[in-house]
Amino acid sequence: MISFDNMIAGRLPYGGIEPARFDGELSDRFRDAFNAVEARAAQGSSGFRELPRDRALAKRTLKLAETLKGRFDDLVVIGIGGSALGTIALRDALLHPGWNELDRRDRAGRPRLHLMDNPDPDTVSSLLGRLDPGRTLFNVVSKSGGTAETMALFLVVWDRLTGSLGPGRACDHVVVTTDARRGALREVAESRRLRSLPIPESVGGRFSVLSPVGMLPAALTGIDTGAVLAGADGCLRRCGSAELQENPAGVLATLLHAADVDGGAPIQVFMPYADRLRGFAYWVQQLWAESLAKAVGTDGEPAMTGPTPLPAFGAADQHSILQLLMEGPRDKA
Template identity: 50%
Template sequence: MDRLSLDVNGCFDAAADGLGANALDALAPAAAAAFDGFEARRRSGELGFADLPRDAATADASAALARDLAARFENLVVLGIGGSSLGGRAILSALTHPFHNLLPRDRRGAMRVFFPDNSDPATFEALLGTLELEETCFATITKSGGTAETMAQHLVLRERCIARFGEEGYRSRCVLVTDPAKGALRAIADAEGLRALPVPASVGGRFSALSAVGLLPAAAGGVDLTALLAGAAAMEARCRSGALRENPALLYAGVLHLMDRQKGRRIHVLMPYADGLRDTGDWFVQLWAESLGKRPEVGPTPFRAVGATDQHSSMQLMMEGPHDKVVTFVRVVQPRADVSIPVPDTYRPHGEIAYLDGHTMGELIEAERRATEAALRKAGRPTVSIQLPRLDARAMGELLMLLELATAYAGGLYGVNAFDQPGVEAGKRYAQGLLGRPGYEQARDELLARAHTDPALVLG
């Protein structure tokens, strides 16, 4: 079948300490309620991420702006953190050449795209010292318009562009992605005459990969937005049922929820066997953690691994460590390339090498995936398998929408709001208080009052 498939048999295998045969039937009413709850919030206009694949206007505007930037600049620097960076990075690393930014323009066919993400000054200064500023533009992405890390980077680049190219040169190099009507960045766009794309009010940051947040950098890097959104739309259409055995995202959420609640499998590992999906694992970690970690007794912990690399590191923990993990394997059936493995005559006496003769690297990594999954199940470790026909734009759209919808449904099953992040906001208030933001004095004073340390516990 030429579409994403989900196989949860590894969570019902008795040898892998799997769920009982009737587990899905028992969960069915709660799953249907989670589905209905999400759909009600969607119909009310509160939640809009599942409707993004059909927002042709935003896709067209993102593509048009990317074309304009590409016609004048070589580099796009994406200023954003968390959901304002991870989605676009995941899309580009999955769908472009593995060394896209190192290719010459005639081979690349698109802009170089950089995601500094963090506010580490050493990294940011190194990036700006590496790129030729005359050939560089930047997209500042923050829905609220007040994300400290992102706006710090914006202010640095703004000053340098104005100093070198003047006000007009700055305006030509800066574009914004933010709330359509409110927030500091929207006001700045109006005051400075900057081009800006909207993030719908009903779409939160970690669910915004298929909005202009992800589409603008994807288009700048040459990704086929039409195919990406078509894949997401196809997955959304497959998930219009409240029945576990009909809705793949609901089934995935339900099985992981059951493994957590009934089997104590509270660590959920996403392990793609494709380097292109490494950043998708990081995106999933934020999506699952920030959405579901809301109470001391609620919060499955996401973990990213990559096959076969992590067979030589964290796999030992997964295989023989605590029985607290479910591993989701992601397979790409038809990789973009394959490489034959030649074994010279001088190596043939070595049996531990000679058996590779006649095989390809694609066969090797697939054999390792199958063997690792089988070994985990034999060791009493449950698994899930997601299979993509190819790692192309359509399949990537399917995968993103599957995981976003699964997260939304999981919130319903756990009884938490998957679309807020009060814990993150608390840390932001403390940081802004320390930096002197007006109105945050109480947060600053509270933090400083707690900052007492016992010198005996400090070794210098």
């Protein structure tokens, strides 16, 4: 359910969307957009929508997780952008808030979870210095297989592992998640005989959390991946209607699109009040920005368009940015 009373004209001291538009122009606008998206999906451009029902890939991921179960005290995911933000969102939402501070018994033998994305030498060396190489698993994640930051971090980690364990044992401490056939990381995985899992070709990196990108770390740390995938499938079904009032995702998209193109509010604020949704807000920021910012329009003409997502966190940001949001320029939704 989405509550949008505060975006309706009459509830706001200024502007707002006229209720009659929902049964008329906005419904027609959404129906056209929905049908265009469905047509693209039919051509195979939205592979992420198939992930909740890809039982073979889910089974393969769980099988590897079971093989690695109990062997490691720490799991380090090396990735950036879509190769990390979805996993961070899952970690924050579904693991114990103090997961890495729990002892091994309270974690039921599952590993601590670390994300290594920004190649800052101080942060990286500090983390690696705290870990026992012989009890640490590194999951290197890149859809393209050539992400510069990820590959640089992998080289640092590989040097540390081989220096401590030797090349043979080092291979047992790395899992690669990348494109099934292409990219430098795929070549590295095959040449060094590293364990690996595929990201389907039709799945873009920022949409890959329901692939092994997110499901392997989730399974290793004890998150019920079956429930996650079932929930995602349920959301797909709920959002499968071209009728605006029956589609919660459609309502959200339509409201924010109208705020941007009709209401002069191109800044869209995502402000969860639950700490568990902090990672989700940053993930939404990436999904929004990378999906909707376009230099060229669908007609091939220059566009330079896209709403600006702004993550914030209540109640802390009520005491930092809220005054700007409430009393500043009327350019935010």
